């Protein structure tokens with residue numbers, strides 16, 4: 169950046185000030201705005217190398233008195249609209265006042281605004297609670313080249329002349345041309361009279377190749393997919409690689425569920441069945457192709473418009489997508505085929521996108537801590553903050569990260585699918601009609617609830633009307649967490665996790681079911697609807713899941729040498745819907761001021777999106793995984809100890825004083841000698 173005060177240019181040279189960057193400096197009269205921008209380090213885009221073809225270099229001059237900048241810009245501070253700009257305006261239309269930076273030349277002091285669409289490194293502001301913006305600097309970029317005509321006296325091939333054009337016009341060299349693109353290049357130069365637009369992909373320094381060719385100046389659809397490939401669901405964002413705009417987002421169930429609900433059952437399936445791993449590989453690749461087809465159709469695009477895909481996933485999903493044997497991941501030492509980031513052709517893994525579409529796979533942290541955790545770390549950047557931050561990405565397998573500027577630790581913990589509503593008697597996935605919020609009156613012990621798709625509480629007179637189409641169908645993950653926590657606060661559930669009887673609790677809603685009790689939340693049987701209860705089995709499933717989550721977090725705290733954390737971030741698609749208070753009453757997370765418990769939405773998906781749009785972020789996460797200390801829960805003896813202590817609600821030994829100061833936690837005991845059978849039971853496989 170130049171500054172007028174340090175500028176050694178002749179004082180009579182015009183002073184150019186670019187906004188919003190504020191970069192300023194003197195340039196010789198007659199310098200094009202694009203050249204001035206380059207000279208002053210201003211971020212002004214150009215695909216055509218200044219030939220007046222691409223219109224990416226637009227600027228908005230502002231004339232008049234700029235006392236803030238100490239200059240007056242006269243109307244003649246830029247050269248007049250030239251023929252190239254006139255033609256562009258006629259054919260494509262230029263917004264009033266706009267100029268093409270490669271055509272307009274500076275002749276006097278002037279202030280030039282670079283609109284967002286003309287900035288190479290545009291910023292995408294994330295809608296969710298955000299710790300960072302995404303600067304758009306993708307690996308795939310378009311270049312319009314004018315290639316020298318073939319010359320009999322200086323024989324060189326089409327590609328060699330194109331290479332020279334890329335070198336001289338864009339300073340790009342060492343570019344590879346895949347064989348399959350040689351014929352299209354030949355045709356493009358013929359059709360385009362020696363002009364062409366190339367999509368060039370730079371995976372990393374020294375690995376640059378052409379991935380698309382079009383005749384003349386072209387603005388092809390250049391899209392990318394950011395994929396969070398989870399054990400239960402596959403979520404993807406279809407994103408414009410030039411603007412960063414998300415055109416479509418969607419998810420599908422991971423079809424591998426039919427081979428096993430959790431990760432370890434899929435590894436077992438691979439062990440027990442010849443060709444089982446290959447079947448799961450085919451299933452997930454087919455699902456990816458189907459999801460890509462669905463998202464592109466929704467956006468009015470074609471799958472061949474997808475030039476790049478970024479995957480984040482846990483180690484088992486990683487191996488199954490890539491066609492690698494997942495069996496070594498089932499037992500110590502949990503050896504990965506590779507933990508490094510990977511650059512592949514989409515066709516290497518049977519993805520039917522653009523013919524030379526590229527794939528980037530985020531690095532894995534360890535045998536049980538995957539690229540999904542790496543993506544969460546990329547998105548949440550715990551290594552950049554002072555407060556000791558615990559990030560839990562709640563899913564079938566929880567990814568847990570603890571750290572601050574001094575150190576970052578990570579582990580994964582096998583919570584199982586209970587938090588997603590599976591293994592719960594009235595459980596269901598989050599969908600309209602599912603109970604997602606629950607409150608229980610501590611005096612009357614009467615519940616009220618909300619279902620997805622309706623903002624009213626069930627006690628509202630309009631509730632039945634507004635839920636007439638969906639009905640009340642079941643209880644989803646956030647609903648069961650609230651229900652169990654509310655039961656604990658209302659004295660219906662003791663610290664050991666036992667539901668009291670009607671006599672013990674004073675409400676007929678606590679009904680006997682065999683030797684245990686269940687709490688009736690909703691009885692729709694009179695209208696043919698469901699009876700929704702929280703059973704003793706449900707409580708046990710939630711206890712197992714939350715104990716695994718807490719024990720993982722506690723292990724990291726041990727390793728860090730702390731008994732407290734200063735911030736908790738709940739991540740994961742489901743994490744966004746968890747009420748911090750209820751999560752803490754349940755003892756899913758350690759005691760921490762409630763105002764410091766926040767939700768980050770799908771942080772792994774955001775990490776994928778960041779890596780899709782910004783190549784520097786790929787290098788960042790590749791470096792980050794090397795400084796994250798992995799803690800392996802499966803072989804750590806203290807995990808079992810922490811798991812057992814975490815079985816109580818909220819916890820057997822941790823005081824949770826902060827929580828007790830703000831919520832009632834009555835201490836009834838409903839253990840009439842029957843024992844609860846859950847203490848000391850690990851009972852959960854990884855998955």
Ligand code: FES
Nearest residue numbers: 220221222223270
């Ligand atoms: S740089 Fe392409 S039109 Fe100006």
